[in-house]
Amino acid sequence: MTKLLTIDTTSGTSVAIHIDGHLAAAVHHDSGVKHAELIGNAIIDVLEQARLKPAELTCVAVGRGPGLFTGLRVGIAAAIWFAEGIDKPLFGVISLDAIALQLLTEEPTHAPLLVHTDARRGEVYYAIYQGLDRKRMPVRLSDPSVGKFDDVLESAAELHNGFVAKTGGATAEWVGKLADLQLSSQVASEDASALYLRAPDAAEPKPNQMFGKRVSS
């Protein structure tokens, strides 16, 4: 019996429990702030809803992003130490894939689907999908990336005729559902590293102008 606890903090603070692929409990705080404050009680709440003790869980999954860094890290950090705490395996899920799964399940389409989420600074995180496979998992055509929305639409139009663009927000419910599908197909990944897609926002200092001349030492 699979008893999976899933955490996703790419947008809100979201925790869910799936038992054998069926949603048993879910808590979703939509706000994009206060992840660190909310995460502990959110885990307690789903455990209570599902009437499970932590030790009864069989595995843990986490949304790896992409998403806003600070919040994203809280969920991954929590998932890593939660899995250590119950001594069970941890699996990573690309959060965009979970959004695609939700969109393609709720409104099936054969057209290529561009899934995008807000990446701030006028940019979006995105990936392109083509329906669901036989295991009901989304088929991703491109690696998750980040770019200006207009540029993304333009290049998608060139490559994927008749594509549809949709946005969404990852929830632990759908991240967990995808993790469960991946587990039963034995394609689940133990890579739970954060999918940042951007280098840290820091500039290397310029060579020192003021002291360009040689000095003795």
Add this chain to the structure above:
Amino acid sequence: MTYKPNDFGIRPALEADLDEIMRIEELCFGEEAYSRDMVQNALTTVGCKYFVIELTVTASAPEIVGYAGIAHFTGHAQADVHTISVDPKYRKLGLGRRLMKKLLETAAKEGATDIFLEVRFDNVAAQNLYLDLGFKHIDTRKGYYQPGNIDAWVMRLELDPVAPALEPLVLGIESSCDETGVGIVRGNTLLANVISSSMQLHARFGGVVPEVAARAHLEALQPTLQQALKEANVRLSEIDAIAVTNGPGLAGALMVGVGAAKALAVAIDKPIYAVNHLVGHVGVDVLERGELETPTIALLVSGGHTSLLLVNDLLNDVQLLGETIDDAAGEAFDKVARLLGLKYPGGPEIDRAAATGNPKAIRFPRGLSLPKDMEKHRYDFSFSGLKTAVARWVEVKQDDDEEFSVADVAASFREAVVDVLVTKAVNACLDHNVKHLLLGGGVIANARLREVAIERCAKNGIELRIPAFNLCTDNGAMIAALGAQLIMDGREPSELSFGADSTLPVTQVQTLK
């Protein structure tokens, strides 16, 4: 008025507390009360260990609301509970239990193996507390309490020196800046101290980049935890509590530790304590000496902090005397190192360059040390002006195409920093008549700082404490140790709703929610 457990703190009783103690003694025991002479005698006798519990959250001075004491002579197996009493106004707050636990912990630490007490045969509430703590009713003494001719129960507890209730096994995590630290302690005993530093990743930026630090924390979480457990040779199921730094520090970095710590606490169903990073630096001394000598002045110097604290009591009374008004001392080292074409981190590089230099070659300014500054900023620091002064000095030399010695500049700059740090710390000791100075933070590794501190403390009759370097720099062991102190003092754990607070004041030792 409702009180919270953390409104009260325990400290050793002083002779000056006699009046207040007698008030409580008479309030609680009436005609059976000990006489003033007896209590005074107990407070001053070697072999008697007395404590008071105070209401510290008051508008005026703290108010003593209970007291307790044991007799135990070094080398003896037996300890006796002399007395324990709490002002009736403050009953049912668990204060009696806290005092009792303090007595048990003290007796165990002193090497006693058995502790005895007498209690009125009809005082069921007290008996229940003692039974709950593990005491057994072993005898009844007829007519023990006079003049009422009332019987007493004699109760005994066998002390286990490493009983988990007395010496909690605490795992601490620290992630406030560029070091991921996971430490494990049992009471005041260090079991593991694993530190993963992202310092090298910041080198090309010339300073700590918050986003780079936060990313490194996330990656270090699993290996540091596993290594700490291995080093301490304990399993997570044995851990009694989790402690975590929730500030001050870099918000994004702190949140990694907070998120991980909360999830672990839920996973193993153990309490969590959110503690103050700076107070952690001070409390670390318990790991090397078993206790913190108070009052003490603490000088904490790192890349993120330059703070001078007056610590009257680690858990109840930590005051910020002063701090830097611009750059931290560590930052100043980094910036000047860069000016001189030296590498990051600047501290060790400047130390190396200064080794052959003359510290008196150039008289660089001592920040906030002029009489006019000392009025308002007696214990504050400023290093930004010093950095500019170094820059100007070098600029002038270069404009004149004059050769100069980098070693002399480095030595003179370092001397200015060290001079100000130590002068203000020693002033704080002398002004407050405090005989101890504790150093903490990464900059304490600086050879010249240690040298000058040792010299001037010796000259002024101040005892100097410099913890081992891996306890000075940011680490998880100090956070675990502070958590253990809170537990041994009977504090409630934090609720799971607390957040990271990048500007957490030093007066807030624990964040409850």
